Amino acid sequence: MSPKTKTAKESLTITTKMVLPNDTNTHDNLFGGQLLAWMDVAASISAHRHCKRVVVTASVNNVAFNFPIPHSSIVTLESKVSRAFSTSMEVFIDVFVEDYVSGKRTKCNEAIYTFVAVDQNGGPIDVPKLIPETEEEIARYDGALRRKQLSLILAGKMKPADATELKKLFLGE
Amino acid sequence: MSPKTKTAKESLTITTKMVLPNDTNTHDNLFGGQLLAWMDVAASISAHRHCKRVVVTASVNNVAFNFPIPHSSIVTLESKVSRAFSTSMEVFIDVFVEDYVSGKRTKCNEAIYTFVAVDQNGGPIDVPKLIPETEEEIARYDGALRRKQLSLILAGKMKPADATELKKLFLGE
Amino acid sequence: MSPKTKTAKESLTITTKMVLPNDTNTHDNLFGGQLLAWMDVAASISAHRHCKRVVVTASVNNVAFNFPIPHSSIVTLESKVSRAFSTSMEVFIDVFVEDYVSGKRTKCNEAIYTFVAVDQNGGPIDVPKLIPETEEEIARYDGALRRKQLSLILAGKMKPADATELKKLFLGE
């Protein structure tokens, strides 16, 4: 029987890559679409590690590309489940680039993907709850509910008036 | 000299693909990361067609994967600039899948990406304004300001109280 | 039941691509073999749209590479069935490249591929007839018979004397 709860740490997935010619756009920087694909694989492994089931990408929330990542860079993706809902899991991916000479790591991207656990017929199935431990894990866990309400509103599946968490943000309650 | 305004239609980019073994996940459906990469290329061509400059992906807003897209499907991506801000462009990508026998097209995804036009040094440069024409283009144009405010809030660069467009949504003003 | 006839327009397939580092030869231009593969996919979608069956490439007729297409170019492939024979379809693919600054489209390639519709066992099956409408569609439809006779002669399956359409070309009848 699968456990009822898991910590965020249990789903931590680390992937280090080198930006090869294959991965670059016409500016000789990492192609945005390639990074999106890498993040999808890393995040799906985290989601799988959380629930031990087949998972499929449900949505990509906000991803910001703040810095160009040049050819030959060493890039590390670290992903962890940030919150589990009944059948879905929100996953944060932090992306770091490493200075070629000093080796100093700089965070260059942060992305949020959501996955759903599915059975053989593709129907959704329940996943363990997530227990956040560190300060960052708790902050991300708390934010997940606001992001979920926001998604539901944007998809027309929730009325703004019912999004209690979000309303607080705008009304300063 | 480049024109001061462009219509949405001028940036329309159509790409039809067949889902090959290469593109599938372990469920024999189109791999989410692959679709994200395809959308990035299509949307960047739309952004380039709008401003005729080099463009780089600035962010991916909400992307929902509603239906699995099986191996061998014919998939069509249609992308168009939905609104231009001073140096950035929001692009909508609609994804359709075609029934293998009847040929009937079904919309299976909708995504929003943002691009920035850059000069040789990677610095941002001004882009033409967008003139929406159809009803859908106008609705997307109007929504773009709310989404921009939302992004700024989520990134901590705007106070919720200043997001006039968004507040209306929650307060029903 | 599938229709007895189709127009050329019904099989129109548009694919827009950007030439990425991956796709270039040692001159930093689009690699000929890559363009051949792209054309094969686009043309096979047109053939499938015409007959709604699995199709396999039967032959590539003349393809001329007139201009080098540099790295970062935006390339659009437009393919349409030009004529259907009992179980095979001839498809024309027109390839356009877009000027990076003015956006002006120039035709850079034209290719002709032939596909056969097959059943589960790989045996050939009948396809709908094609009705050409525009002037260009009619010219390509008429030329298709000459090209078919030419292929049969080159493959040693028809005697030159029986190639009535082709003989006219050489004898000026």
Place this chain on the structure above:
Amino acid sequence: MSPKTKTAKESLTITTKMVLPNDTNTHDNLFGGQLLAWMDVAASISAHRHCKRVVVTASVNNVAFNFPIPHSSIVTLESKVSRAFSTSMEVFIDVFVEDYVSGKRTKCNEAIYTFVAVDQNGGPIDVPKLIPETEEEIARYDGALRRKQLSLILAGKMKPADATELKKLFLGE
């Protein structure tokens, strides 16, 4: 100084491949577009070996796909220059598939590509003449002139009445 003539044998290029999942279409057979790309690389090596210059694909003449080539097959491409004109070279590619158990080789495709030798500016430059030796090499050498006339006619660059070699074929002279 580069030699004035070369034999066909000097440009022989052999490439043996295994059909991997990557290379297959939705029927689990070798994807036509992939084979076209493989043939382009093999043929361009033959053309380069003949003239020791950079070569670019000028055209693909007739390619027939007679048999499906299943996943895991061992495929061998053999290419040789069949005739050299002033700045262009016609190359034949013979494709063989090997029976998995008996190892018996069967010819499954034959293709003809044409390449042009270019200088640093992409301008055409002279190539050595080809001396055919075997019976097959001589037959292909002789056919090359007919194919060249045919290409010129199809491209509207030669009048049928001037295509002396081709006229013989149709008039039985």
Place this chain on the structure above:
Amino acid sequence: MSPKTKTAKESLTITTKMVLPNDTNTHDNLFGGQLLAWMDVAASISAHRHCKRVVVTASVNNVAFNFPIPHSSIVTLESKVSRAFSTSMEVFIDVFVEDYVSGKRTKCNEAIYTFVAVDQNGGPIDVPKLIPETEEEIARYDGALRRKQLSLILAGKMKPADATELKKLFLGE
């Protein structure tokens, strides 16, 4: 100025991958050549992290493929420099596969690659010494000299009689 010594831990590189259709052989298991390429990238990042210079693969020592790794497996590569010689670094790569349901990690491969640090002209340059810390690191550090002597003998660059470390192994001294 770069440090004179580094610990093994400082070069630890972790890469987690999912085996996608792309990566499989005709048995639906991870293709050996693909794993060799993954290990080469991971190991080269470790070597780079040790010396902060451009590194090139010098040799692959023994790699054993003990277990087939099926499609969809989650595979983790962990690589660390095991010993540095004047201009070269030996790197160990341990490969683990994770049980899909229990998540239990099993070691499935171990490989040893050697890299050389090079300057702009490709000439070899000095690298920091390696300080092993754990028991395993020390055992691998000690074995590295025997492996280096063995390589030199196999390459005909050392006489067996001079391979003091190796002779002990055979003579039981």
Place this chain on the structure above:
Amino acid sequence: MSPKTKTAKESLTITTKMVLPNDTNTHDNLFGGQLLAWMDVAASISAHRHCKRVVVTASVNNVAFNFPIPHSSIVTLESKVSRAFSTSMEVFIDVFVEDYVSGKRTKCNEAIYTFVAVDQNGGPIDVPKLIPETEEEIARYDGALRRKQLSLILAGKMKPADATELKKLFLGE
């Protein structure tokens, strides 16, 4: 029934490739991992040609990368079975690079891979014996036993004292 013995020549596999942008590392030279993957495919075809069964990579023995192979090079891999043991085959791969102007071939790599023949369940099965013919084939055949003993010792499956062939090397018997 499959033959009891085969010559080395019967498994000769030739593969000629051009180094494309795709295949290069950050120095614009052929990426080591890519060459390892190419050698694995070529060697596995040789092993299959020897035994006509499914083969899987068992190990990579010593591979030395002596020279950088620049972008656009023409590279030829020649592989042949060097010795067959009961269920395994040792394969040598010689890699040559061709001077772009003179066409002169230089050997740039030599690698040794081992494959095992497997039945439907992945269990090992017997393979024909190999008969070496040329001087080089005989030398490689003789060395194979020493290499096998060495592998067994390194894997802890044989005591150095029992490695009769190897002991001679160190003791000069």
